[in-house]
Amino acid sequence: MAVQPKKQVAGKEASPHNLVRGLWQLLRLHTVEGLSTASIGWLALFFYAIQQQISWDALRGTFLGIFASYGATHGVFCIWNDICDRDFDGQVARTRKRPLPSGMVTLLEAIIAFIVGLLTTLAVTYTMLGERVTWTMVPIWGLSFLYPLCKRAIWAPQAVLGLTMASCVLPPWVALGNDYDGSIALPASLFGAIFSWLVYLDLIYASQDRFDDEKAGVKSLAVFLGDNLKAGLTVLGVAQIAFFARAATDAAAGGCLWILGILAWTISVPWSILSLDQRDRKSGGRIFLFNAVLVLYLTAVAAVEVWMSRR
Template sequence: MQGDTPTPDGQVSDSVSGNWVDSHAPRFARPYLRLSRADRPIGTWLLLIPCWWGLALAILAGGDPRPGDLWIATGCALGAWLMRGAGCTWNDITDREFDAQVARTRSRPLPSGQVTVTGAYIWMILQCLLSLAILLSFNRAAIAMGVLSLLPVAIYPFAKRFTWWPQVFLGFAFNWGALLAWTAHSGSLGWPAVFLYAAGIAWTLFYDTIYAHQDTEDDELIGIKSTARLFGQNTAQWLKYFLAATVALMGLAVIEAALPDAPLMALVLALAGPWAMGWHMAWQLRGLDIEDNAKLLQLFRVNRDTGLIPLVFFCAALLV
Protein backbone atom coordinates (compact mmCIF):
# COMPACT_ATOMS: atom_id res chain seq x y z
CA MET A 1 0.00 0.00 0.00
CA GLN A 2 1.24 3.48 -0.76
CA GLY A 3 2.58 5.19 2.32
CA ASP A 4 4.40 2.22 3.90
CA THR A 5 7.48 4.43 4.26
CA PRO A 6 7.93 8.20 4.35
CA THR A 7 8.54 9.88 1.05
CA PRO A 8 11.96 11.54 0.70
CA ASP A 9 10.67 15.01 1.55
CA GLY A 10 8.63 13.79 4.53
CA GLN A 11 5.16 13.90 3.00
CA VAL A 12 2.50 11.94 4.87
CA SER A 13 0.93 9.15 2.85
CA ASP A 14 -2.69 10.33 3.05
CA SER A 15 -2.06 14.07 2.69
CA VAL A 16 -3.85 16.07 0.03
CA SER A 17 -1.91 16.15 -3.23
CA GLY A 18 -0.23 19.51 -3.83
CA ASN A 19 -1.17 20.82 -0.37
CA TRP A 20 0.32 24.14 0.77
CA VAL A 21 2.39 22.61 3.57
CA ASP A 22 4.42 20.36 1.28
CA SER A 23 4.56 22.96 -1.49
CA HIS A 24 5.03 26.34 0.17
CA ALA A 25 5.60 26.17 3.94
CA PRO A 26 9.14 26.76 5.22
CA ARG A 27 10.98 23.45 5.49
CA PHE A 28 11.65 23.80 9.23
CA ALA A 29 7.92 24.20 9.88
CA ARG A 30 6.64 21.37 7.69
CA PRO A 31 6.97 18.52 10.21
CA TYR A 32 5.03 20.50 12.83
CA LEU A 33 2.35 21.56 10.38
CA ARG A 34 2.03 17.93 9.29
CA LEU A 35 1.69 16.98 12.95
CA SER A 36 -1.25 19.41 13.12
CA ARG A 37 -2.72 17.91 9.91
CA ALA A 38 -2.46 21.29 8.18
CA ASP A 39 -1.79 19.30 5.02
CA ARG A 40 -5.17 17.58 5.48
CA PRO A 41 -7.71 20.38 6.06
CA ILE A 42 -10.84 18.20 6.19
CA GLY A 43 -10.51 17.74 9.96
CA THR A 44 -10.54 21.48 10.56
CA TRP A 45 -13.74 21.77 8.54
CA LEU A 46 -15.37 18.94 10.47
CA LEU A 47 -14.49 20.67 13.74
CA LEU A 48 -15.55 24.13 12.54
CA ILE A 49 -18.86 23.35 10.84
CA PRO A 50 -20.76 22.44 14.06
CA CYS A 51 -19.60 25.79 15.51
CA TRP A 52 -21.21 27.64 12.63
CA TRP A 53 -24.36 25.50 12.94
CA GLY A 54 -24.63 26.46 16.59
CA LEU A 55 -24.10 30.16 15.92
CA ALA A 56 -26.65 30.23 13.08
CA LEU A 57 -29.35 28.50 15.14
CA ALA A 58 -28.62 30.74 18.14
CA ILE A 59 -29.21 33.80 15.97
CA LEU A 60 -32.38 32.21 14.57
CA ALA A 61 -33.64 31.43 18.07
CA GLY A 62 -32.95 34.91 19.43
CA GLY A 63 -33.86 36.83 16.29
CA ASP A 64 -31.04 39.21 17.19
CA PRO A 65 -27.97 39.14 14.92
CA ARG A 66 -25.20 41.28 16.40
CA PRO A 67 -21.92 42.70 15.09
CA GLY A 68 -20.09 40.47 17.58
CA ASP A 69 -21.36 37.39 15.77
CA LEU A 70 -18.84 38.02 13.01
CA TRP A 71 -16.05 37.70 15.55
CA ILE A 72 -17.62 34.54 17.01
CA ALA A 73 -17.63 33.00 13.53
CA THR A 74 -14.05 34.12 12.87
CA GLY A 75 -12.81 33.16 16.31
CA CYS A 76 -14.34 29.71 15.92
CA ALA A 77 -12.56 29.30 12.58
CA LEU A 78 -9.18 30.26 14.04
CA GLY A 79 -9.82 28.19 17.15
CA ALA A 80 -10.87 25.17 15.10
CA TRP A 81 -7.63 25.29 13.13
CA LEU A 82 -5.55 25.59 16.30
CA MET A 83 -7.44 23.08 18.44
CA ARG A 84 -7.67 20.54 15.65
CA GLY A 85 -3.89 20.89 15.40
CA ALA A 86 -3.44 20.56 19.15
CA GLY A 87 -5.79 17.58 19.29
CA CYS A 88 -4.02 15.82 16.43
CA THR A 89 -0.66 16.48 18.07
CA TRP A 90 -1.95 14.95 21.32
CA ASN A 91 -3.41 12.02 19.39
CA ASP A 92 -0.09 11.37 17.65
CA ILE A 93 1.85 11.60 20.91
CA THR A 94 -0.34 8.97 22.55
CA ASP A 95 -0.59 6.79 19.42
CA ARG A 96 2.99 6.99 18.17
CA GLU A 97 3.71 3.29 18.83
CA PHE A 98 0.47 2.18 17.17
CA ASP A 99 1.00 4.54 14.23
CA ALA A 100 4.38 2.95 13.55
CA GLN A 101 2.61 -0.38 12.96
CA VAL A 102 -0.09 0.88 10.57
CA ALA A 103 0.74 1.36 6.89
CA ARG A 104 -1.33 4.52 6.47
CA THR A 105 0.08 6.28 9.55
CA ARG A 106 3.73 5.22 9.88
CA SER A 107 4.81 8.17 7.68
CA ARG A 108 3.44 10.67 10.23
CA PRO A 109 6.02 12.99 11.81
CA LEU A 110 6.44 11.18 15.15
CA PRO A 111 6.77 7.54 14.03
CA SER A 112 8.88 8.60 11.04
CA GLY A 113 11.24 10.60 13.27
CA GLN A 114 10.60 14.05 11.78
CA VAL A 115 9.58 15.43 15.20
CA THR A 116 10.66 14.45 18.72
CA VAL A 117 8.13 13.78 21.48
CA THR A 118 9.42 16.80 23.39
CA GLY A 119 9.03 18.99 20.32
CA ALA A 120 5.49 17.69 19.83
CA TYR A 121 4.53 18.55 23.42
CA ILE A 122 5.89 22.09 23.04
CA TRP A 123 4.02 22.50 19.74
CA MET A 124 0.79 21.25 21.33
CA ILE A 125 1.07 23.66 24.27
CA LEU A 126 1.72 26.60 21.93
CA GLN A 127 -1.41 25.82 19.92
CA CYS A 128 -3.47 25.50 23.11
CA LEU A 129 -2.25 28.85 24.41
CA LEU A 130 -3.16 30.60 21.17
CA SER A 131 -6.59 28.96 21.29
CA LEU A 132 -7.02 30.13 24.87
CA ALA A 133 -6.32 33.72 23.83
CA ILE A 134 -9.20 33.50 21.35
CA LEU A 135 -11.52 31.80 23.84
CA LEU A 136 -10.96 34.54 26.43
CA SER A 137 -12.55 37.04 24.02
CA PHE A 138 -15.93 35.26 24.41
CA ASN A 139 -18.38 35.54 27.30
CA ARG A 140 -17.82 33.69 30.57
CA ALA A 141 -20.26 30.89 29.82
CA ALA A 142 -18.55 30.20 26.49
CA ILE A 143 -15.15 30.27 28.17
CA ALA A 144 -16.36 27.62 30.61
CA MET A 145 -17.66 25.53 27.71
CA GLY A 146 -14.30 25.85 25.99
CA VAL A 147 -12.40 24.68 29.04
CA LEU A 148 -14.75 21.69 29.43
CA SER A 149 -14.05 20.72 25.81
CA LEU A 150 -10.55 19.66 26.84
CA LEU A 151 -11.97 16.61 28.63
CA PRO A 152 -13.26 14.74 25.53
CA VAL A 153 -10.19 15.87 23.58
CA ALA A 154 -7.92 14.35 26.22
CA ILE A 155 -9.88 11.08 26.42
CA TYR A 156 -10.43 10.39 22.72
CA PRO A 157 -6.98 8.95 21.80
CA PHE A 158 -7.39 6.28 24.49
CA ALA A 159 -10.97 5.32 23.61
CA LYS A 160 -10.01 2.84 20.92
CA ARG A 161 -8.13 0.84 23.56
CA PHE A 162 -11.15 0.21 25.79
CA THR A 163 -14.30 0.47 23.63
CA TRP A 164 -15.55 -0.60 20.22
CA TRP A 165 -17.13 2.85 19.92
CA PRO A 166 -14.23 5.33 19.87
CA GLN A 167 -16.09 7.26 17.18
CA VAL A 168 -18.58 8.33 19.87
CA PHE A 169 -15.75 9.96 21.81
CA LEU A 170 -14.55 11.65 18.65
CA GLY A 171 -18.09 12.93 18.21
CA PHE A 172 -18.07 14.33 21.74
CA ALA A 173 -14.88 16.27 20.94
CA PHE A 174 -15.51 17.32 17.34
CA ASN A 175 -19.04 18.68 17.85
CA TRP A 176 -18.47 20.59 21.07
CA GLY A 177 -18.33 23.76 19.02
CA ALA A 178 -22.10 23.58 18.53
CA LEU A 179 -22.50 24.08 22.28
CA LEU A 180 -19.74 26.67 22.52
CA ALA A 181 -20.85 28.89 19.63
CA TRP A 182 -24.49 28.79 20.74
CA THR A 183 -23.39 29.87 24.22
CA ALA A 184 -21.03 32.53 22.86
CA HIS A 185 -24.01 34.20 21.19
CA SER A 186 -26.80 33.57 23.69
CA GLY A 187 -24.88 33.59 26.98
CA SER A 188 -26.27 30.25 28.14
CA LEU A 189 -26.81 26.73 26.90
CA GLY A 190 -30.17 25.77 25.34
CA TRP A 191 -31.93 22.60 24.22
CA PRO A 192 -31.51 23.38 20.51
CA ALA A 193 -27.74 23.34 20.99
CA VAL A 194 -27.94 20.02 22.85
CA PHE A 195 -29.99 18.43 20.04
CA LEU A 196 -27.60 19.89 17.48
CA TYR A 197 -24.67 18.45 19.41
CA ALA A 198 -26.30 15.02 19.37
CA ALA A 199 -26.93 15.33 15.62
CA GLY A 200 -23.25 16.13 15.13
CA ILE A 201 -22.23 13.05 17.09
CA ALA A 202 -24.43 10.86 14.87
CA TRP A 203 -22.86 12.50 11.81
CA THR A 204 -19.37 11.82 13.20
CA LEU A 205 -20.27 8.16 13.66
CA PHE A 206 -21.27 8.16 9.99
CA TYR A 207 -18.16 9.72 8.49
CA ASP A 208 -15.55 8.35 10.87
CA THR A 209 -16.79 4.79 10.51
CA ILE A 210 -16.19 5.22 6.79
CA TYR A 211 -12.73 6.62 7.52
CA ALA A 212 -11.85 3.83 9.99
CA HIS A 213 -12.48 1.12 7.40
CA GLN A 214 -9.15 2.08 5.80
CA ASP A 215 -7.29 0.55 8.76
CA THR A 216 -9.37 -2.48 9.75
CA GLU A 217 -6.72 -5.07 8.85
CA ASP A 218 -3.91 -3.30 10.69
CA ASP A 219 -6.21 -2.43 13.61
CA GLU A 220 -7.13 -6.08 14.04
CA LEU A 221 -3.47 -7.11 14.10
CA ILE A 222 -2.53 -4.61 16.82
CA GLY A 223 -5.76 -4.81 18.82
CA ILE A 224 -7.26 -1.40 18.06
CA LYS A 225 -11.06 -1.20 18.33
CA SER A 226 -13.38 0.79 16.05
CA THR A 227 -16.96 0.85 14.81
CA ALA A 228 -15.61 -0.20 11.41
CA ARG A 229 -14.31 -3.45 12.89
CA LEU A 230 -17.43 -3.86 15.02
CA PHE A 231 -19.88 -3.45 12.13
CA GLY A 232 -17.84 -5.19 9.44
CA GLN A 233 -20.02 -6.18 6.50
CA ASN A 234 -23.06 -4.65 8.24
CA THR A 235 -21.54 -1.17 8.06
CA ALA A 236 -23.94 0.16 5.41
CA GLN A 237 -26.96 -0.69 7.57
CA TRP A 238 -25.47 1.02 10.61
CA LEU A 239 -24.63 4.08 8.53
CA LYS A 240 -28.30 4.31 7.58
CA TYR A 241 -29.17 4.47 11.27
CA PHE A 242 -26.65 7.25 11.82
CA LEU A 243 -28.02 9.11 8.80
CA ALA A 244 -31.56 8.93 10.18
CA ALA A 245 -30.41 10.03 13.64
CA THR A 246 -28.47 12.99 12.19
CA VAL A 247 -31.45 14.26 10.22
CA ALA A 248 -33.98 13.71 13.02
CA LEU A 249 -31.91 15.31 15.76
CA MET A 250 -30.91 18.28 13.61
CA GLY A 251 -34.55 18.75 12.60
CA LEU A 252 -35.52 18.74 16.28
CA ALA A 253 -32.81 21.33 16.99
CA VAL A 254 -34.20 23.57 14.24
CA ILE A 255 -37.76 23.28 15.52
CA GLU A 256 -36.69 24.04 19.10
CA ALA A 257 -34.70 27.06 17.92
CA ALA A 258 -37.28 28.50 15.54
CA LEU A 259 -40.48 28.09 17.52
CA PRO A 260 -42.48 29.99 18.54
CA ASP A 261 -41.18 33.31 17.22
CA ALA A 262 -39.39 32.69 13.91
CA PRO A 263 -41.34 33.30 10.68
CA LEU A 264 -42.85 30.20 9.10
CA MET A 265 -40.71 30.58 5.98
CA ALA A 266 -37.57 30.72 8.15
CA LEU A 267 -38.62 27.47 9.82
CA VAL A 268 -39.24 25.80 6.46
CA LEU A 269 -35.89 26.93 5.07
CA ALA A 270 -34.01 25.84 8.17
CA LEU A 271 -35.70 22.41 8.16
CA ALA A 272 -34.64 21.98 4.54
CA GLY A 273 -31.05 21.94 5.82
CA PRO A 274 -31.09 18.55 7.58
CA TRP A 275 -33.30 17.15 4.81
CA ALA A 276 -30.73 18.10 2.14
CA MET A 277 -27.87 16.90 4.34
CA GLY A 278 -29.58 13.53 4.63
CA TRP A 279 -29.78 13.20 0.86
CA HIS A 280 -26.07 13.95 0.57
CA MET A 281 -25.30 11.26 3.14
CA ALA A 282 -27.54 8.84 1.22
CA TRP A 283 -25.56 9.65 -1.93
CA GLN A 284 -22.39 8.67 -0.06
CA LEU A 285 -23.94 5.34 0.90
CA ARG A 286 -24.65 4.54 -2.73
CA GLY A 287 -20.92 4.82 -3.46
CA LEU A 288 -19.69 3.00 -0.36
CA ASP A 289 -17.21 0.16 -0.87
CA ILE A 290 -15.52 -0.83 2.39
CA GLU A 291 -12.81 -2.71 0.50
CA ASP A 292 -11.71 0.31 -1.57
CA ASN A 293 -9.47 2.55 0.54
CA ALA A 294 -9.24 5.29 -2.08
CA LYS A 295 -13.04 5.48 -2.25
CA LEU A 296 -13.32 5.46 1.54
CA LEU A 297 -10.95 8.43 1.81
CA GLN A 298 -12.83 10.25 -0.95
CA LEU A 299 -16.18 9.74 0.80
CA PHE A 300 -14.75 10.85 4.12
CA ARG A 301 -13.45 14.07 2.61
CA VAL A 302 -16.75 15.01 0.93
CA ASN A 303 -18.28 15.36 4.39
CA ARG A 304 -17.08 18.95 4.39
CA ASP A 305 -19.76 19.58 1.78
CA THR A 306 -22.23 17.43 3.71
CA GLY A 307 -21.86 19.67 6.75
CA LEU A 308 -21.95 22.94 4.82
CA ILE A 309 -25.28 22.07 3.17
CA PRO A 310 -27.49 22.71 6.25
CA LEU A 311 -25.46 25.81 7.08
CA VAL A 312 -26.48 27.33 3.73
CA PHE A 313 -30.14 26.77 4.58
CA PHE A 314 -29.71 28.10 8.13
CA CYS A 315 -28.17 31.28 6.77
CA ALA A 316 -30.97 31.62 4.23
CA ALA A 317 -33.48 31.30 7.08
CA LEU A 318 -31.79 34.21 8.88
CA LEU A 319 -32.49 36.45 5.89
CA VAL A 320 -36.25 35.92 6.05
Protein backbone atom coordinates in the same frame (compact mmCIF):
# COMPACT_ATOMS: atom_id res chain seq x y z
CA MET B 1 12.15 5.21 20.04
CA ALA B 2 13.76 3.69 16.97
CA VAL B 3 16.17 5.84 14.97
CA GLN B 4 14.88 6.48 11.47
CA PRO B 5 17.18 5.43 8.65
CA LYS B 6 18.64 8.22 6.57
CA LYS B 7 17.59 8.59 2.95
CA GLN B 8 19.95 8.78 0.02
CA VAL B 9 19.43 11.87 -2.14
CA ALA B 10 21.68 12.34 -5.19
CA GLY B 11 24.36 10.16 -3.62
CA LYS B 12 24.32 12.06 -0.32
CA GLU B 13 22.81 11.24 3.04
CA ALA B 14 19.78 13.35 3.95
CA SER B 15 17.71 13.21 7.11
CA PRO B 16 13.91 12.90 6.78
CA HIS B 17 13.61 15.47 9.60
CA ASN B 18 11.65 18.55 8.50
CA LEU B 19 10.20 20.43 11.48
CA VAL B 20 8.23 23.10 9.57
CA ARG B 21 6.58 20.68 7.19
CA GLY B 22 6.06 18.17 10.00
CA LEU B 23 4.28 20.68 12.28
CA TRP B 24 2.15 21.83 9.35
CA GLN B 25 0.97 18.26 8.88
CA LEU B 26 0.61 17.52 12.61
CA LEU B 27 -1.72 20.52 12.88
CA ARG B 28 -3.64 19.20 9.82
CA LEU B 29 -3.24 22.56 8.11
CA HIS B 30 -3.03 20.71 4.79
CA THR B 31 -6.61 19.45 5.14
CA VAL B 32 -10.14 20.94 5.49
CA GLU B 33 -10.62 19.26 8.88
CA GLY B 34 -9.98 22.42 10.92
CA LEU B 35 -12.46 24.40 8.84
CA SER B 36 -15.01 21.61 9.20
CA THR B 37 -14.56 21.70 12.98
CA ALA B 38 -15.11 25.47 13.06
CA SER B 39 -18.17 25.03 10.85
CA ILE B 40 -19.86 22.96 13.59
CA GLY B 41 -19.67 26.01 15.87
CA TRP B 42 -20.78 28.29 13.03
CA LEU B 43 -23.69 26.00 12.17
CA ALA B 44 -24.93 26.12 15.76
CA LEU B 45 -24.39 29.89 15.84
CA PHE B 46 -26.57 30.40 12.75
CA PHE B 47 -29.31 28.09 14.03
CA TYR B 48 -29.42 30.11 17.26
CA ALA B 49 -29.44 33.35 15.28
CA ILE B 50 -32.42 32.13 13.22
CA GLN B 51 -34.33 31.20 16.37
CA GLN B 52 -33.47 34.35 18.33
CA GLN B 53 -33.50 36.77 15.37
CA ILE B 54 -30.02 38.04 16.11
CA SER B 55 -28.47 40.64 13.81
CA TRP B 56 -25.39 40.06 11.67
CA ASP B 57 -23.46 42.71 13.61
CA ALA B 58 -24.05 40.81 16.85
CA LEU B 59 -22.70 37.60 15.29
CA ARG B 60 -19.44 38.95 13.84
CA GLY B 61 -17.26 38.77 16.96
CA THR B 62 -18.51 35.32 17.96
CA PHE B 63 -18.06 34.06 14.38
CA LEU B 64 -14.39 35.09 14.35
CA GLY B 65 -13.83 33.83 17.89
CA ILE B 66 -15.18 30.39 16.99
CA PHE B 67 -12.94 30.24 13.94
CA ALA B 68 -9.84 31.04 16.01
CA SER B 69 -10.66 28.92 19.07
CA TYR B 70 -11.99 25.85 17.27
CA GLY B 71 -9.25 25.94 14.65
CA ALA B 72 -6.56 26.12 17.34
CA THR B 73 -8.25 23.40 19.40
CA HIS B 74 -8.47 21.06 16.42
CA GLY B 75 -4.84 21.57 15.47
CA VAL B 76 -3.33 21.15 18.92
CA PHE B 77 -5.29 18.01 19.72
CA CYS B 78 -4.38 16.50 16.37
CA ILE B 79 -0.80 16.77 17.62
CA TRP B 80 -1.82 15.00 20.83
CA ASN B 81 -3.62 12.31 18.82
CA ASP B 82 -0.50 11.65 16.74
CA ILE B 83 1.70 11.54 19.84
CA CYS B 84 -0.52 8.85 21.34
CA ASP B 85 -0.90 6.93 18.05
CA ARG B 86 2.69 7.12 16.83
CA ASP B 87 3.37 3.39 17.26
CA PHE B 88 0.02 2.31 15.78
CA ASP B 89 0.40 4.76 12.88
CA GLY B 90 3.65 3.09 11.90
CA GLN B 91 1.78 -0.20 11.41
CA VAL B 92 -1.00 1.20 9.18
CA ALA B 93 -0.33 1.76 5.49
CA ARG B 94 -2.29 5.04 5.28
CA THR B 95 -0.62 6.65 8.31
CA ARG B 96 2.95 5.37 8.41
CA LYS B 97 4.17 8.47 6.55
CA ARG B 98 2.77 10.85 9.17
CA PRO B 99 5.40 13.14 10.77
CA LEU B 100 6.09 11.11 13.93
CA PRO B 101 6.36 7.55 12.60
CA SER B 102 8.28 8.79 9.54
CA GLY B 103 10.80 10.75 11.63
CA MET B 104 9.88 14.11 10.11
CA VAL B 105 9.29 15.41 13.68
CA THR B 106 10.79 14.05 16.89
CA LEU B 107 8.65 13.07 19.86
CA LEU B 108 10.16 15.85 22.01
CA GLU B 109 9.39 18.46 19.35
CA ALA B 110 5.80 17.24 19.11
CA ILE B 111 5.33 17.38 22.91
CA ILE B 112 6.71 20.94 23.05
CA ALA B 113 4.44 21.96 20.16
CA PHE B 114 1.45 20.45 21.97
CA ILE B 115 2.15 22.34 25.21
CA VAL B 116 2.73 25.66 23.41
CA GLY B 117 -0.34 25.08 21.25
CA LEU B 118 -2.52 24.31 24.27
CA LEU B 119 -1.50 27.52 26.03
CA THR B 120 -2.08 29.47 22.82
CA THR B 121 -5.53 27.94 22.40
CA LEU B 122 -6.48 28.90 25.96
CA ALA B 123 -5.27 32.47 25.43
CA VAL B 124 -7.05 32.86 22.08
CA THR B 125 -10.32 31.51 23.46
CA TYR B 126 -10.26 33.71 26.55
CA THR B 127 -9.30 36.82 24.58
CA MET B 128 -11.83 36.44 21.76
CA LEU B 129 -14.78 34.71 23.44
CA GLY B 130 -14.50 35.60 27.12
CA GLU B 131 -14.41 33.76 30.43
CA ARG B 132 -17.87 32.10 30.28
CA VAL B 133 -17.20 30.56 26.87
CA THR B 134 -13.70 29.49 27.94
CA TRP B 135 -15.21 27.49 30.81
CA THR B 136 -17.70 25.94 28.34
CA MET B 137 -14.73 24.84 26.20
CA VAL B 138 -13.08 22.95 29.08
CA PRO B 139 -15.15 19.73 28.61
CA ILE B 140 -14.29 19.80 24.89
CA TRP B 141 -10.58 20.03 25.69
CA GLY B 142 -10.88 17.28 28.32
CA LEU B 143 -12.67 14.90 25.93
CA SER B 144 -10.17 15.74 23.17
CA PHE B 145 -7.37 14.71 25.54
CA LEU B 146 -9.09 11.41 26.41
CA TYR B 147 -10.12 10.41 22.88
CA PRO B 148 -6.78 8.92 21.66
CA LEU B 149 -6.39 7.01 24.95
CA CYS B 150 -9.83 5.44 24.50
CA LYS B 151 -8.60 3.59 21.42
CA ARG B 152 -6.78 1.27 23.80
CA ALA B 153 -9.59 0.88 26.35
CA ILE B 154 -13.02 0.71 24.65
CA TRP B 155 -14.46 -0.63 21.43
CA ALA B 156 -16.23 2.61 20.55
CA PRO B 157 -13.71 5.49 20.77
CA GLN B 158 -15.84 7.12 18.06
CA ALA B 159 -18.49 7.72 20.74
CA VAL B 160 -15.98 9.83 22.70
CA LEU B 161 -15.11 11.75 19.54
CA GLY B 162 -18.83 12.23 18.88
CA LEU B 163 -19.36 13.65 22.37
CA THR B 164 -16.36 15.95 21.87
CA MET B 165 -17.58 17.41 18.61
CA ALA B 166 -21.24 17.54 19.67
CA SER B 167 -20.17 19.64 22.66
CA CYS B 168 -18.98 22.26 20.15
CA VAL B 169 -22.60 23.41 19.73
CA LEU B 170 -22.66 24.66 23.35
CA PRO B 171 -20.05 27.50 23.42
CA PRO B 172 -21.94 29.53 20.73
CA TRP B 173 -25.10 29.23 22.85
CA VAL B 174 -23.26 30.71 25.85
CA ALA B 175 -21.47 33.29 23.67
CA LEU B 176 -24.85 34.73 22.65
CA GLY B 177 -25.74 35.30 26.31
CA ASN B 178 -27.91 32.22 26.86
CA ASP B 179 -27.98 30.04 29.96
CA TYR B 180 -29.17 26.48 30.58
CA ASP B 181 -31.99 27.34 32.96
CA GLY B 182 -34.57 27.82 30.17
CA SER B 183 -35.50 25.92 27.04
CA ILE B 184 -32.50 24.06 25.61
CA ALA B 185 -34.42 22.10 22.99
CA LEU B 186 -32.43 23.59 20.09
CA PRO B 187 -28.94 22.99 21.57
CA ALA B 188 -30.06 19.46 22.54
CA SER B 189 -31.27 18.72 19.00
CA LEU B 190 -28.04 20.02 17.48
CA PHE B 191 -26.02 18.03 20.03
CA GLY B 192 -27.79 14.83 18.94
CA ALA B 193 -27.38 15.66 15.24
CA ILE B 194 -23.65 16.35 15.49
CA PHE B 195 -23.02 13.35 17.76
CA SER B 196 -24.68 10.89 15.36
CA TRP B 197 -23.05 12.54 12.33
CA LEU B 198 -19.53 12.46 13.85
CA VAL B 199 -19.74 8.81 14.85
CA TYR B 200 -21.09 8.06 11.35
CA LEU B 201 -18.33 10.14 9.73
CA ASP B 202 -15.54 8.57 11.78
CA LEU B 203 -16.87 5.09 11.04
CA ILE B 204 -16.59 5.87 7.33
CA TYR B 205 -13.05 7.17 7.88
CA ALA B 206 -12.06 4.17 10.01
CA SER B 207 -13.30 1.74 7.34
CA GLN B 208 -10.08 2.53 5.42
CA ASP B 209 -7.95 1.04 8.20
CA ARG B 210 -10.20 -1.74 9.47
CA PHE B 211 -7.96 -4.66 8.52
CA ASP B 212 -4.73 -2.92 9.58
CA ASP B 213 -6.37 -1.92 12.89
CA GLU B 214 -7.34 -5.54 13.52
CA LYS B 215 -3.71 -6.62 13.08
CA ALA B 216 -2.34 -3.75 15.19
CA GLY B 217 -4.83 -4.35 18.01
CA VAL B 218 -6.51 -0.93 17.73
CA LYS B 219 -9.97 -0.85 19.28
CA SER B 220 -12.45 0.66 16.84
CA LEU B 221 -16.20 0.56 16.30
CA ALA B 222 -15.46 -0.21 12.63
CA VAL B 223 -13.55 -3.31 13.72
CA PHE B 224 -16.27 -4.24 16.22
CA LEU B 225 -19.08 -3.96 13.64
CA GLY B 226 -17.10 -5.77 10.96
CA ASP B 227 -19.40 -6.80 8.12
CA ASN B 228 -22.31 -5.03 9.86
CA LEU B 229 -20.69 -1.64 9.29
CA LYS B 230 -23.33 -0.41 6.84
CA ALA B 231 -26.14 -1.41 9.19
CA GLY B 232 -24.53 0.76 11.90
CA LEU B 233 -24.11 3.63 9.44
CA THR B 234 -27.79 3.37 8.50
CA VAL B 235 -28.92 3.71 12.13
CA LEU B 236 -26.65 6.72 12.62
CA GLY B 237 -27.80 8.22 9.32
CA VAL B 238 -31.46 8.04 10.29
CA ALA B 239 -30.64 9.54 13.70
CA GLN B 240 -28.77 12.54 12.29
CA ILE B 241 -31.55 13.32 9.81
CA ALA B 242 -34.17 13.18 12.58
CA PHE B 243 -32.12 15.41 14.90
CA PHE B 244 -31.37 17.98 12.17
CA ALA B 245 -35.05 18.09 11.23
CA ARG B 246 -35.96 18.65 14.88
CA ALA B 247 -33.33 21.40 15.14
CA ALA B 248 -34.77 23.15 12.08
CA THR B 249 -38.23 22.91 13.65
CA ASP B 250 -36.97 24.25 17.00
CA ALA B 251 -35.31 27.17 15.20
CA ALA B 252 -38.48 27.92 13.18
CA ALA B 253 -36.37 27.74 10.01
CA GLY B 254 -37.69 28.86 6.65
CA GLY B 255 -37.88 27.13 3.29
CA CYS B 256 -34.26 27.89 2.35
CA LEU B 257 -32.82 25.84 5.21
CA TRP B 258 -35.41 23.08 4.87
CA ILE B 259 -35.08 22.57 1.12
CA LEU B 260 -31.47 23.45 0.35
CA GLY B 261 -30.14 22.25 3.71
CA ILE B 262 -32.08 19.51 5.48
CA LEU B 263 -33.40 17.89 2.28
CA ALA B 264 -29.96 17.90 0.65
CA TRP B 265 -28.43 16.40 3.80
CA THR B 266 -31.12 13.71 3.86
CA ILE B 267 -30.35 12.73 0.26
CA SER B 268 -26.62 12.60 1.01
CA VAL B 269 -26.94 9.94 3.72
CA PRO B 270 -28.12 6.97 1.58
CA TRP B 271 -25.76 8.08 -1.19
CA SER B 272 -22.77 7.99 1.19
CA ILE B 273 -23.70 4.57 2.62
CA LEU B 274 -24.40 2.96 -0.75
CA SER B 275 -21.21 4.45 -2.26
CA LEU B 276 -18.94 3.07 0.47
CA ASP B 277 -16.95 0.12 -0.90
CA GLN B 278 -15.20 -1.66 1.96
CA ARG B 279 -13.00 -3.53 -0.53
CA ASP B 280 -11.56 -0.22 -1.75
CA ARG B 281 -9.35 1.46 0.88
CA LYS B 282 -9.71 4.86 -0.80
CA SER B 283 -13.51 4.74 -0.86
CA GLY B 284 -13.85 5.71 2.81
CA GLY B 285 -11.47 8.65 2.36
CA ARG B 286 -13.45 10.03 -0.57
CA ILE B 287 -16.78 9.80 1.25
CA PHE B 288 -15.24 11.26 4.41
CA LEU B 289 -14.04 14.28 2.42
CA PHE B 290 -17.48 14.66 0.82
CA ASN B 291 -19.11 14.76 4.25
CA ALA B 292 -16.49 17.17 5.61
CA VAL B 293 -17.38 19.55 2.77
CA LEU B 294 -21.09 18.84 3.26
CA VAL B 295 -21.11 20.35 6.76
CA LEU B 296 -19.54 23.49 5.28
CA TYR B 297 -22.36 23.56 2.72
CA LEU B 298 -25.07 23.19 5.39
CA THR B 299 -23.41 25.97 7.39
CA ALA B 300 -23.46 28.24 4.32
CA VAL B 301 -27.16 27.49 3.78
CA ALA B 302 -27.90 28.36 7.42
CA ALA B 303 -25.95 31.62 6.97
CA VAL B 304 -28.07 32.48 3.92
CA GLU B 305 -31.18 31.76 5.99
CA VAL B 306 -30.00 34.25 8.61
CA TRP B 307 -29.31 36.85 5.91
CA MET B 308 -32.70 36.32 4.24
CA SER B 309 -34.57 36.59 7.53
CA ARG B 310 -32.95 40.00 8.22
CA ARG B 311 -33.83 41.56 4.85
